[in-house]
Amino acid sequence: MEFENEEKYMARLIVLGGGVSGHTAATFAAKWLGSSHEVVVVTPNSKWNWIPSNIWVGVGQMTKEEVTFDLAPVYKKAGITYKQAKALGIHPEGNESSDKPYVVIESTEAGSAGKVENIEYDYLINATGPKLNFGATPGLGEGSNLGEYTVSVCTADHADHAAHELQKCIEKMKKGERQKFLIGTGHGMCTCQGAAFEYIFNIEHELNKAGVRDMADIKWISNESFLGDFGVGGLHMKTMGYAVSSKIFAESLFTERGVEWIIGAHVNKVEKGKAHYELLDGTMGVEEFDFSMLIPPFAGVGLKAINKAGEDITATVFAPNGFMKVDANYAAGAYENWKASDWPSTYQNPTYGNMFACGIAFAPPHPISKPMSSPNGTPINPTPPRTGMPSGIMGKTVAHSVCDRILKGENAPLHEASMANMGAACVASAGKGLFNGTAAAMTIYPVVPDFEKYPGTGRDTDYTFGEIGLAGHWIKHILHHLFIWKAKLKAGWTLIPE
Amino acid sequence: MKHEEKNIKAYSQNFTTMTPGPFAKRMRTCVLFQIIRFIVINLKMLVVVSKSH
Numbered sequence: 001m002e003f004e005n006e007e008k009y010m011a012r013l014i015v016l017g018g019g020v021s022g023h024t025a026a027t028f029a030a031k032w033l034g035s036s037h038e039v040v041v042v043t044p045n046s047k048w049n050w051i052p053s054n055i056w057v058g059v060g061q062m063t064k065e066e067v068t069f070d071l072a073p074v075y076k077k078a079g080i081t082y083k084q085a086k087a088l089g090i091h092p093e094g095n096e097s098s099d100k101p102y103v104v105i106e107s108t109e110a111g112s113a114g115k116v117e118n119i120e121y122d123y124l125i126n127a128t129g130p131k132l133n134f135g136a137t138p139g140l141g142e143g144s145n146l147g148e149y150t151v152s153v154c155t156a157d158h159a160d161h162a163a164h165e166l167q168k169c170i171e172k173m174k175k176g177e178r179q180k181f182l183i184g185t186g187h188g189m190c191t192c193q194g195a196a197f198e199y200i201f202n203i204e205h206e207l208n209k210a211g212v213r214d215m216a217d218i219k220w221i222s223n224e225s226f227l228g229d230f231g232v233g234g235l236h237m238k239t240m241g242y243a244v245s246s247k248i249f250a251e252s253l254f255t256e257r258g259v260e261w262i263i264g265a266h267v268n269k270v271e272k273g274k275a276h277y278e279l280l281d282g283t284m285g286v287e288e289f290d291f292s293m294l295i296p297p298f299a300g301v302g303l304k305a306i307n308k309a310g311e312d313i314t315a316t317v318f319a320p321n322g323f324m325k326v327d328a329n330y331a332a333g334a335y336e337n338w339k340a341s342d343w344p345s346t347y348q349n350p351t352y353g354n355m356f357a358c359g360i361a362f363a364p365p366h367p368i369s370k371p372m373s374s375p376n377g378t379p380i381n382p383t384p385p386r387t388g389m390p391s392g393i394m395g396k397t398v399a400h401s402v403c404d405r406i407l408k409g410e411n412a413p414l415h416e417a418s419m420a421n422m423g424a425a426c427v428a429s430a431g432k433g434l435f436n437g438t439a440a441a442m443t444i445y446p447v448v449p450d451f452e453k454y455p456g457t458g459r460d461t462d463y464t465f466g467e468i469g470l471a472g473h474w475i476k477h478i479l480h481h482l483f484i485w486k487a488k489l490k491a492g493w494t495l496i497p498e
Numbered sequence: 499m500k501h502e503e504k505n506i507k508a509y510s511q512n513f514t515t516m517t518p519g520p521f522a523k524r525m526r527t528c529v530l531f532q533i534i535r536f537i538v539i540n541l542k543m544l545v546v547v548s549k550s551h
Binding site: 254255260396417423441445463468471474497 | 505506511512514515516517518525526527529531532533535536539540542543544545546547548549550551
């Protein structure tokens with residue numbers, strides 16, 4: 001091990017993770033801090049991935065090269081120190097010989113893979129994203145590795161593999177062999193139903209295009225207690241003078257496209273061509289498939305925290321699910337007691353004020369959807385989504401706070417961005433052509449319902465809406481190019497909102 | 499455009515939902531209407547974004 005401490009820098013900010021939240025935090029921090037201070041990004045990946053477009057890769061409408069780019073040249077341009085490595089542990093109090101906090105990282109770069117290094121920091125932003133916990137469901141995978149029976153669209157490589165498997169099914173259908181498709185969530189505690197929702201309708205679209213739709217049985221399986229929950233307890237959208245539940249919209253879309261659904265399902269085992277599941281009413285079932293994409297549950301990446309005496313304080317810094325504790329109310333208790341104010345606004349760790357967590361890496365106070373379990377005691381409910389637009393806003397907010405503390409002093413007030421005061425835009429699009437695609441475009445405000453401010457639905461129905469049509473499809477295309485442009489720090493990138 | 503509701507099966511899981519008719523479906527791909535919706539949706543999204551920062 002070697003310590004790195006460069007005296008020329010007044011302050012060093014380390015950002016763990018180079019996804020939507022981490023990349024946003026690091027690039028804005030580098031811009032605001034200038035060259036007088038150092039921003040370091042630690043991420044095991046060499047490429048940035050615009051994850052929402054993985055869906056198009058997963059049906060062969062885009063290549064993985066179109067949704068990824070190399071991080072190194074972008075960070076070089078931004079003056080960011082880039083470490084292609086995974087973080088192993090945080091020492092927020094330093095160690096016996098120094099009070100300076102540091103992070104232990106292990107290189108994942110070809111040529112130096114496995115090399116362990118300590119990097120000291122003044123401020124730390126934890127934006128590692130999740131561990132894709134395929135191993136939580138027997139047969140779905142091992143640890144964070146995808147298994148052999150199903151496919152995934154969580155990474156560009158996974159999506160590329162999914163597209164090849166889909167093509168094999170299409171070839172079989174063209175030869176007259178009927179195929180069963182099963183898409184959804186692979187565990188009772190999954191999030192990201194939106195990604196699976198988008199993928200199932202992209203598959204349906206592609207099968208229509210290939211002229212084999214009549215040879216396919218397509219089925220949805222998810223841990224939502226009702227269709228259209230999406231991990232946010234559903235939403236009501238204003239249309240035709242009514243505030244209409246997302247359940248009605250989702251069921252309508254599934255019906256229109258001839259897709260059946262299984263909801264309230266915890267997939268507890270996957271075998272070749274079979275998914276075993278338990279329902280909220282306690283019944284057990286098996287669904288057969290020829291092609292299946294099941295989203296894995298998320299967990300923290302397994303970072304350890306160690307104090308000055310060398311004792312493990314992981315349970316102090318992180319919640320049991322491995323996500324970092326922040327300024328949330330973790331003692332809200334039962335669903336009936338939940339409030340919008342339970343949700344964090346500054347993302348500062350309560351124990352160590354120079355540590356923050358944003359994006360998926362922060363520990364939410366509780367789910368957004370009402371917790372449910374089967375009579376057997378199996379919890380079956382979506383966990384809260386914290387991806388996309390909220391992730392980017394959190395990253396920028398936290399970077400703002402850290403930069404203020406570095407530039408204005410350690411008592412500078414922190415910036416706030418609670419998911420209970422934050423909206424999100426979601427566009428689920430199928431097809432890639434300008435005039436033959438279709439999309440469901442939705443906005444939700446706020447992401448976390450505030451039943452005190454908006455009695456009844458918990459949301460502002462002027463800004464919570466959804467509709468199907470070409471317009472959403474065009475928006476999805478524009479967002480793809482806009483966000484990759486922004487992430488590459490091309491001209492005017494700061495003008496593009498998160 | 500007959501049998502728009504053919505996917506609904508009596509007393510199956512989709513019997514209680516709504517289903518779009520031919521007009522609603524046509525408007526989804528009507529370019530002129532969708533250009534207007536594109537502007538409206540973008541403006542609404544911009545308001546949501548500005549309220550979120």
